[in-house]
Amino acid sequence: MSDLIFRKDGTAQGVAKQRLIESLAKPDKRIVYDPYAENFVLGAGIIKLMGHKLSVWLTKKFTPGFHEHLISRTRFIDDLIEKCAANKVEQYVILGAGYDSRAHRLKLPSRVKIFEVDQSEVQEKKRSKLPDDIPNTENVTYVSIDFNHQSIKDQLLNAGFGQNKSTVFTLEGVSQYITKEALTSTLNELAALTQNSNATFFMSYVNRLLREDPKSCFGKGYLKAEKKAVLIQNLAAKSGEPWISLYSAEEIEDLLSQNEFSLTENKTLADLNSEYFTPIGRTIPENHIFKLEHFVVAQSKSL
Numbered sequence: 154m155s156d157l158i159f160r161k162d163g164t165a166q167g168v169a170k171q172r173l174i175e176s177l178a179k180p181d182k183r184i185v186y187d188p189y190a191e192n193f194v195l196g197a198g199i200i201k202l203m204g205h206k207l208s209v210w211l212t213k214k215f216t217p218g219f220h221e222h223l224i225s226r227t228r229f230i231d232d233l234i235e236k237c238a239a240n241k242v243e244q245y246v247i248l249g250a251g252y253d254s255r256a257h258r259l260k261l262p263s264r265v266k267i268f269e270v271d272q273s274e275v276q277e278k279k280r281s282k283l284p285d286d287i288p289n290t291e292n293v294t295y296v297s298i299d300f301n302h303q304s305i306k307d308q309l310l311n312a313g314f315g316q317n318k319s320t321v322f323t324l325e326g327v328s329q330y331i332t333k334e335a336l337t338s339t340l341n342e343l344a345a346l347t348q349n350s351n352a353t354f355f356m357s358y359v360n361r362l363l364r365e366d367p368k369s370c371f372g373k374g375y376l377k378a379e380k381k382a383v384l385i386q387n388l389a390a391k392s393g394e395p396w397i398s399l400y401s402a403e404e405i406e407d408l409l410s411q412n413e414f415s416l417t418e419n420k421t422l423a424d425l426n427s428e429y430f431t432p433i434g435r436t437i438p439e440n441h442i443f444k445l446e447h448f449v450v451a452q453s454k455s456l
């Protein structure tokens with residue numbers, strides 16, 4: 154893909170595209186609704202013309218379960234954020250926010266201050282494409298960072314982050330793109346920032362088994378699982394954003410524990426299928442389950 158088209162935002166567009174596709178389904182047949190996704194997706198007009206069914210069918214031809222995987226990740230975090238907001242959380246930090254529009258599409262109480270953290274180029278593009286009348290902009294602060302080279306602690310404090318306020322952090326679809334050192338130092342700094350407050354931390358990670366035992370990262374009977382595993386990683390590399398860091402469950406649990414977080418949930422699409430898709434008649438068959446990425450929630454142990 155040309156650098157001129159995807160200036161650092163190729164993967165952010167990719168996720169927004171799946172949210173756009175899902176938003177085209179009828180209200181009682183969708184699990185996520187993101188009315189802003191279309192602003193960020195190249196070729197959004199064509200996708201809208203094709204509609205939900207045809208677009209999902211096309212994605213399925215490429216990789217069954219890929220669309221459902223990404224939108225269930227989004228829904229899982231939406232539910233978490235709404236739960237945290239109901240429990241009086243005061244700050245929400247979206248790490249690697251990309252074209253995430255939760256700040257605007259979830260009806261969060263005005264007490265929740267939102268910090269969107271990402272590369273400055275992606276943030277500039279995002280801000281130039283957001284509609285002028287979008288809700289809740291007054292509660293959003295943009296914080297630019299390169300996780301591989303900058304301190305999240307300094308950036309957040311400079312942006313007005315409150316160290317005594319209860320906070321939820323999400324790192325959605327990002328850990329595979331940054332170094333393991335960057336993830337470790339980010340977690341170290343988040344732990345230091347929240348040592349006197351309650352913190353909830355969500356992250357997704359790609360299972361290292363994708364390289365060692367690819368079949369185990371897909372449902373039983375998934376066609377050409379090994380080939381798909383290679384294809385997906387090649388596509389990411391070709392778009393200029395290769396998957397450089399994959400993790401085992403033990404590594405993630407240790408990393409969280411060393412930073413005073415205890416893991417409370419670790420899910421994949423296989424777990425969320427019955428929760429999200431079955432109730433709307435879209436149960437994903439076992440041979441279409443795509444579960445190479447895990448969704449993890451952890452709570453700070455500090456208080």
Ligand SMILES: C[S@@+](CC[C@H](N)C(=O)[O-])C[C@H]1O[C@@H](n2cnc3c(N)ncnc32)[C@H](O)[C@@H]1O
Pocket residue numbers: 161162164165168169248249250251252253270271272275298299300301324325326327330331
């Ligand atoms: C797959 S996108 C996910 C975006 C968003 N979380 C979502 O799910 O819609 C990955 C995001 O990570 C950001 N990212 C990747 N490497 C980064 C780095 N070194 N520093 C800061 N952000 C980075 C990208 O700019 C992009 O927005």
